[in-house]
Amino acid sequence: EAGVAQSPRYKIIEKRQSVAFWCNPISGHATLYWYQQILGQGPKLLIQFQNNGVVDDSQLPKDRFSAERLKGVDSTLKIQPAKLEDSAVYLCASSFGASSGSGETQYFGPGTRLLVL
Amino acid sequence: SQKIEQNSEALNIQEGKTATLTCNYTNYSPAYLQWYRQDPGRGPVFLLLIRENEKEKRKERLKVTFDTTLKQSLFHITASQPADSATYLCALLYTGGFKTIFGAGTRLFVKA
Numbered sequence: 001e002a003g004v005a006q007s008p009r010y011k012i013i014e015k016r017q018s019v020a021f022w023c024n025p026i027s028g029h030a031t032l033y034w035y036q037q038i039l040g041q042g043p044k045l046l047i048q049f050q051n052n053g054v055v056d057d058s059q060l061p062k063d064r065f066s067a068e069r070l071k072g073v074d075s076t077l078k079i080q081p082a083k084l085e086d087s088a089v090y091l092c093a094s095s096f097g098a099s100s101g102s103g104e105t106q107y108f109g110p111g112t113r114l115l116v117l
Numbered sequence: 118s119q120k121i122e123q124n125s126e127a128l129n130i131q132e133g134k135t136a137t138l139t140c141n142y143t144n145y146s147p148a149y150l151q152w153y154r155q156d157p158g159r160g161p162v163f164l165l166l167i168r169e170n171e172k173e174k175r176k177e178r179l180k181v182t183f184d185t186t187l188k189q190s191l192f193h194i195t196a197s198q199p200a201d202s203a204t205y206l207c208a209l210l211y212t213g214g215f216k217t218i219f220g221a222g223t224r225l226f227v228k229a
Binding site: 004033035040041044045056091093105107108109110111 | 121151158159160161162163166206208216217218219220221222
């Protein structure tokens with residue numbers, strides 16, 4: 001079974017530039033998550049999709065971050081414009097069930113490491 | 118707001134010993150608590166899940182306990198091996214709002 005795929009693996013940009021990350025979840029998984037993990041911290045949930053609808057985006061900085069999950073499969077996360085404090089690893093995860101409310105295991109991708117200069 | 122505390126200092130133990138990692142939380146008890154392993158440059162990997170009405174869960178050399186009175190979970194690795202060296206994250210899952218909250222993780226080093 002193929003795991004969660006993410007690209008690119010690394011990205012270096014200058015502040016005020018824009019960047020986009022792509023995620024392909026495990027086939028058949030209804031729920032998709034985007035996390036931000038700053039060095040030395042645990043993953044922080046940015047947005048959670050169930051199929052192509054948003055379940056939770058309360059911690060997404062909506063003035064600069066946006067995400068979509070077209071057709072309930074792949075997802076993209078965009079930052080525009082980027083700030084220095086956005087330097088982090090962006091993790092995508094997916095789970096089979098309708099939501100994390102059922103205690104479903106989340107399967108994580110390798111992450112995209114972003115450096116904003 | 119809900120807070121999770123894991124030992125910020127790295128845990129160094131000798132091979133063959135039992136490693137015990139702690140996860141403390143404030144305020145509301147979660148419906149589920151999970152433990153993940155994260156290696157450098159990789160995403161977290163699920164290890165164990167324990168429900169709020171369960172006291173203990175085991176899987177091979179791993180054991181998790183969950184005390185909702187103390188608001189604490191303990192994660193044990195028995196007969197530890199150098200290959201167990203990694204960062205271990207606890208995650209709290211709340212059914213209300215379907216939110217997952219991760220701790221910062223504890224780095225474990227097992228010396229041969």
